Amino acid sequence: MEDLERLTKYIPIVHFIGEILGKNCEVVLHDVTKPDNSIVEIVNGHISGRKVNGPITDLALKIMKDKNYKDKHFICNYESVGKSKKPFRSSSYFIKDEHNEIIGMICVNVDLSDLISARSVIEDAIMLANFTITANNKPNHTEQQKSALDLNVLESFEDNIEDLLLSLIKGVLSESEIAPERMSPKEKIDVVRKLNEKGVFLLKGGVSEVAKHLEASEATIYRYLNKIK
Template identity: 65%
Template sequence: MMVMLTNTEKLKQYIPMVHFIAEIMGENCEVVLHDVTNPDHSIIEIVNGQISGRKINSPITDLALKIIKEKSYKDRDYICNYKSSSKTINTLRSSSYFIKDESNQIIGMICVNVDITDFIKARNILDQVIMIENPKNDSVEQIKPVHDPNLYENFEENIEDLLSSLIKGVLSEYDVPAERMSPQEKIDVVKKLNEKGAFLLKGGVSEVAKYLDVSEATIYRYLHKIK
């Protein structure tokens, strides 16, 4: 009789892989195993967590929420070499491998985050020494991703900071403060946050309600309108 493993049991089989990659890459590389079915406390294993300041039970990232919401994992197995950052202010080059179940639904991710801050500084020093104009756009802010030039990821230590980052990021797109927004503008904000997966997180509705100065019932009503 075949024994069916739970998602947690399946993901725990990848823990040795996390340590294997970290051993190969060294202390300058953070390797993380996420259980995306538990976004509030998704990290179930992490090595070199000092790079992003996260630990076991820290929440999922904004990019991972977006991937889950858009189901962009359906037609690919991984994404590579996109820029990310954390409260350490260092610049990271990140890649994520999608772990899926038998029905092609994502259940986890292995994320590899390499701190390239010192390499960027070294490149700047070399550029100053070489002093020959590079015809290419060689901005330190640009890291070529595999499939989407707009990919960017923020690492937060807790769910409150993640929600705050998502909400403030959307509100920054508007010229008026939240308390002066029209109902339609607030609906647009809720729509954008929904697309980013903010309401997949525990407390998402109540936190957005606070920022928009409306009731939780109003947020649910907005969500009903946009679906």
């Protein structure tokens, strides 16, 4: 059975979850074997601005690259952010084949902006500094939450592959105080290594886009990739 045929069986579940959780919840079915246009179905896509055939996310790329899905079925309640910078609470379920390889994901993204605004109103109304209702105010993450946090990625949603690549490349370049045109080959290799860890080169056009930003040829980027493997 083809992977896409298997995944289409999950489309009714996507709509089922969307109906239960309502208009402030986006539900997405991804075909991770096609990261450039992975979205098979989406409910309440207005929340992130994405549509069918949109690209995969940066977090999903890292999960695929690091194979974090091997020993778990899902990750729950991690932080993500929409293109409009709205805060989301997200969860992802991994769809695997008979060889325990990931072929798809069902992702649920709850828009928290209204709830956070309501919390602010309530806190203003309470008007007591350091008011607590429990003895311990520290967040208590579940094991699934910890596994998501360990990925060290704040998931962001882009509605096209160009924006996703740009976001990932600029994110890595921003970590360096050296402009690409002044980087040594060793420093550029380090940039390529970080981008590879984020799954950038799983995306169509990844090599050419990185080459452009590093002011190098595509052949040079392929050579750097061979060095870090």
